Amino acid sequence: MKVCLLGAGVTGITTAYAFARDGHDVTVIDRHAHPAAETSFANGGQLSYSYVAPLADPSVLRKLPALLFDRASPLRFRARLDPSQWRWCLAFLAACTRAKSRQTTTELLGLGAYSRALIGELVERERLSFDYARSGKLVLYRDAQAFASARAQMAFQNRLGCDQRAVTPRECVSIEPALAAQTNRLAGGIFTESEASGDCHAFCVSLADTLRDTYGVTFRLDTTIESIRTRHDSVARIETSRGVFEADLYISCLGVGGLPLMDLPKLRVPLYPLTGYSLTVPAFTSAPRVSITDTHHKVVYATLGERLRIAGMVDIGVRGMPFAHAHVADAHVADAHVADARTAVVHDADTRAAQARLRLLLSQAEAFLPGAGAYSQAIPWSGMRPATPSGKPVIGPTPYHKLWLNTGHGALGFTLAAGTAALLADMAAGRTPACDPTAFAL
Numbered sequence: 001m002k003v004c005l006l007g008a009g010v011t012g013i014t015t016a017y018a019f020a021r022d023g024h025d026v027t028v029i030d031r032h033a034h035p036a037a038e039t040s041f042a043n044g045g046q047l048s049y050s051y052v053a054p055l056a057d058p059s060v061l062r063k064l065p066a067l068l069f070d071r072a073s074p075l076r077f078r079a080r081l082d083p084s085q086w087r088w089c090l091a092f093l094a095a096c097t098r099a100k101s102r103q104t105t106t107e108l109l110g111l112g113a114y115s116r117a118l119i120g121e122l123v124e125r126e127r128l129s130f131d132y133a134r135s136g137k138l139v140l141y142r143d144a145q146a147f148a149s150a151r152a153q154m155a156f157q158n159r160l161g162c163d164q165r166a167v168t169p170r171e172c173v174s175i176e177p178a179l180a181a182q183t184n185r186l187a188g189g190i191f192t193e194s195e196a197s198g199d200c201h202a203f204c205v206s207l208a209d210t211l212r213d214t215y216g217v218t219f220r221l222d223t224t225i226e227s228i229r230t231r232h233d234s235v236a237r238i239e240t241s242r243g244v245f246e247a248d249l250y251i252s253c254l255g256v257g258g259l260p261l262m263d264l265p266k267l268r269v270p271l272y273p274l275t276g277y278s279l280t281v282p283a284f285t286s287a288p289r290v291s292i293t294d295t296h297h298k299v300v301y302a303t304l305g306e307r308l309r310i311a312g313m314v315d316i317g318v319r320g321m322p323f324a325h326a327h328v329a330d331a332h333v334a335d336a337h338v339a340d341a342r343t344a345v346v347h348d349a350d351t352r353a354a355q356a357r358l359r360l361l362l363s364q365a366e367a368f369l370p371g372a373g374a375y376s377q378a379i380p381w382s383g384m385r386p387a388t389p390s391g392k393p394v395i396g397p398t399p400y401h402k403l404w405l406n407t408g409h410g411a412l413g414f415t416l417a418a419g420t421a422a423l424l425a426d427m428a429a430g431r432t433p434a435c436d437p438t439a440f441a442l
């Protein structure tokens with residue numbers, strides 16, 4: 001079958017892999033000159049298969065005042081005159097029930113476990129180079145109440161097959177000595193030995209090379225998709241800046257950038273961008289080896305080879321930094337955004353908001369792990385998570401024949417992409433999928 005993958009982010013590249021391995025004739029189209037130039041560029045690097053509980057949780061309702069008024073809150077909301085923002089927010093609030101949160105967690109844990117197995121196999125088989133490390137993940141809590149609810153969540157997840165353990169502050173330091181200065185400030189942590197980390201951008205670039213060289217996949221880069229033409233409830237063709245493409249199956253992996261293209265009469269994809277930020281600094285030898293989440297600020301830390309990646313924050317209604325898209329088109333010019341996050345130039349309201357968030361992220365990192373990296377050389381970045389209100393990706397067929405989706409992975413795209421890609425390939429091949437894809441149907 002001729003399969004056309006729209007988008008070369010982590011979901012597009014992994015889907016290309018799953019279909020190419022099944023022997024399909026695969027073409028990947030993307031508007032940038034290199035894969036993973038948008039949201040998959042400088043994310044938190046966590047392959048956190050067991051930390052999939054959705055943002056839509058009853059506890060968010062309690063935090064609403066802080067969300068609206070506290071400038072330092074990890075979650076911020078800026079209202080826009082945009083019906084899609086309000087629709088998404090209402091659906092999100094409706095999903096903030098214990099029953100829905102648990103159901104989503106259960107479904108995503110299944111998908112996460114599947115993804116973990118697939119990434120493990122893929123790394124073995126293809127020998128990709130992306131600073132992959134299976135060093136475990138330690139999630140830290142500073143207050144006793146938050147730690148108690150984390151232990152309850154852990155007990156729930158362990159009953160579903162996770163292997164997590166609660167650890168004391170002293171045990172946290174013995175697992176990760178970089179935390180020595182934090183001992184007195186911690187209530188405890190949850191440690192998951194089987195978690196991993198890696199550089200998502202390098203993963204995509206390395207896998208794309210393998211797809212080209214070993215599996216004969218065609219890449220049409222620097223090619224902007226301008227419209228998806230439909231006829232009689234089917235996709236007739238894709239129109240791009242470099243001509244027309246026709247295929248037997250089109251799979252949209254376009255993330256947030258695809259929203260205008262998905263605006264088809266019979267299609268409503270419940271996606272909204274949730275902006276987040278990251279900093280990449282040269283790591284010192286004292287940088288943590290284990291991935292860390294500081295739940296107090298909701299910031300993640302991962303050492304990727306010789307760099308420390310710090311990422312976090314969820315902003316609704318803030319578009320992030322313009323350079324996030326402009327400069328990352330070419331990984332080799334990514335150094336162009338070497339700018340001290342404290343002094344970078346301010347352009348407009350969105351950029352100003354993003355700058356403030358990056359300054360906050362930088363100060364939190366410097367205070368939390370002061371000796372971990374060269375913070376004065378921080379490379380700032382922002383990206384927009386393609387998020388659904390429930391926190392579940394949307395995969396599989398649409399009302400249009402030949403058009404499938406693989407999107408909406410929110411904060412878990414790197415973690416879950418291999419799993420959703422394989423589910424789609426299973427569906428196309430008529431195999432029984434490893435987990436129930438109807439849980440993620442549009």
Ligand SMILES: Cc1cc2nc3c(=O)[nH]c(=O)nc-3n(C[C@H](O)[C@H](O)[C@H](O)COP(=O)(O)OP(=O)(O)OC[C@H]3O[C@@H](n4cnc5c(N)ncnc54)[C@H](O)[C@@H]3O)c2cc1C
Binds near residue numbers: 008253258277407413
């Ligand atoms: C701050 C931050 C931290 C994160 N940390 C983690 C983490 O630690 N672990 C994790 O698992 N996930 C993390 N995520 C989430 C993860 O990065 C995303 O879920 C994932 O990158 C989404 O991948 P995607 O392929 O769907 O979208 P993208 O990576 O955005 O890919 C979409 C592609 O489509 C292309 N495209 C769009 N429109 C067009 C068009 N019209 N024509 C041609 N091409 C087009 C784009 O160029 C792009 O390459 C984080 C996200 C952020 C913002």
